[in-house]
Amino acid sequence: MRLNGVVQLCLTVCSWCLLVSSSLGQVQPPNIIVILVDDLGYGDIGPYGNTLQKTPALDRMASEGLRLTSFYSAPVCSVARAQLLTGCYGARVSVPGVYFPGGGQGLNPAEKTVAEYLRERGYRTACFGKWHLGDQPEFLPLQQGFDRYLGIPYSNDMQRRAKGGADPVVPLLRDNAVDRLLRDADQSEITRLYTEEALRFIRESGEQPFFLYLPHTAVHTPIWPGAAFRGRSGNGRFGDWVEEVDWSVGQILDELRQRQLDRRTLVLFTSDNGPWLIRGADGGSAGPLRGGKGSTWEGGVRVPTVAWWPGRIPAGRSTDRIAGTIDVLPTCVELAGGVVETERPLDGRSLTPLLFAETEAAEVSGRQEVCYSLGGDLRGVGRGV
Known part of the structure; x- marks a missing residue:
């Protein structure tokens, strides 16, 4: 039977499309890196006005990217991490407060994390750093969508005495x-260890897209900057450790540039909550904001955030539109070409219209509130622009 002209034309066009897509290859989804610092305040880095410690890598990152000046997290560690990984407020996923060692609680493995979504899309996934979403085996990163993990399962001040040991310790998993x-003194190596693992992961990923979650132990007390950074800043041990975190950021961005991955990679730098003000000189600064960690004042939940993706995110801009850790999952899933499961309630919204806006007038925020x-209550x- 002869094909009529219309059908024949359609077949010709389809064949041409297949040939073109085969020769050009499929458009690869971007790599995604999320760098989360512990207890870093709104006023602790150069792009947000700090002059006590030098942060050249973050300064450059901000000049090449976007500052999100109304980016919100949670008042305490575990809740912030649950929000980032699930796209939901902590209370919705039954994470109302801080988890402690041996407490038998953690992020329910039935929750679907951003790592699980991205792994389904063909991403390699890794977490290097402080987990703090449950220290029992069923709650650890490899059960929550990550292929690899190196880090401590909770805060660095939650030391416990090992059986027969004289000194309190934290486990490195x-x-x-x-x-x-x-x-304690071993913790001075921890930022370098996380950074080296992250660089190795990037190098080993080859052409496969990757999701790297880098939740630093720094700058949570006790403060343990690496030996090469001690005494370098004008702000004591705290400033020294901030400068080491900045060094780590610089190592990551330089690696991406050297491998020509910078234009294929979104990097988001942020903090889990505000500064721990009761720690004095070791606790950081909320800058112009009131309050700090453990409070719902702006200084406790509004955190310094920079998004970087050369060629996609316009350079040198800032936005005061409301965004937050709950928006990380839907943003990443959209960029990976996936769809968030509709039967799962989600509090976050994709930030892509905000990240890629060329001007303030073009900005579109997924939320106004x-x-x-705190404590699940x-x-x-708050409402914003």
Whole structure:
């Protein structure tokens, strides 16, 4: 049977499209890196007005990217991390407060994390750093969508005495097993260790897209900057550790540039909550904001944030539109070409219209409100532009 002219034309066009797509290859989704610093305040880095410690890598990152000046997290560690990974406020996923060692609680493995979504899209996934979403085996990163893990399962001040040991320690885990025990002084190596693992992961990924989650132990007390950074800043041990974090950021961005991955990679730098003000000189600064960690004042939940993706995010801009950690998951899933499951309630919205806007007039924010919660209780709702 002869094909009529219309059908024949359609077949010709389809064949041409297949030939072109085969020769050009499929458009690869971007790599995604999320760098989360512990207890870094709104006023602790150069792009947000700090002059006590030098942050040249972050200064450059901000000049080449976007400052999100109304980016909200949560008042405490575990809740912030749950929000980032699930796209939901902590209370929605039953993470109302801080988890402690041996407490038997953690992020329910039935929750679907951003790592699980991206792994379904063919991404390699890794977490290097402080986890703090449950220290029992069923709650650890490899059970939450990550292929690889190196880090401590909770805060660096939650030391416990090992059986027969004289000094309190925190465990350094590799995947699901204890790699070694860290005493206080050993923590001075931890930022370097995380950074080296991150660089190795980037190098090993080749052409496969990757999702790298880098939740630093720094700058949570006790403050342990690496030996090469001690005494370098004008702000004591705290400033020294901030400068080491900045060094780590510089290492990551330089690696991306050298491998020509910078124009294929979104990097988001942020903090889990505000500064721990009761720690004095070791606690950081909220800059012009009131309050700090553990409170729902702006200084406790509004965190310094920079987004960087050369060629996609316009350079040198800032936005005061409301955004937050709950928006990370939907943003990443959209960029990866996926779809968030509709049967799962989600509080976050994709930030892509905001990230890629060329001008303030073109900015589109997925939200105008932010919820302030502490201990699972709603304390207030703020509205923005």
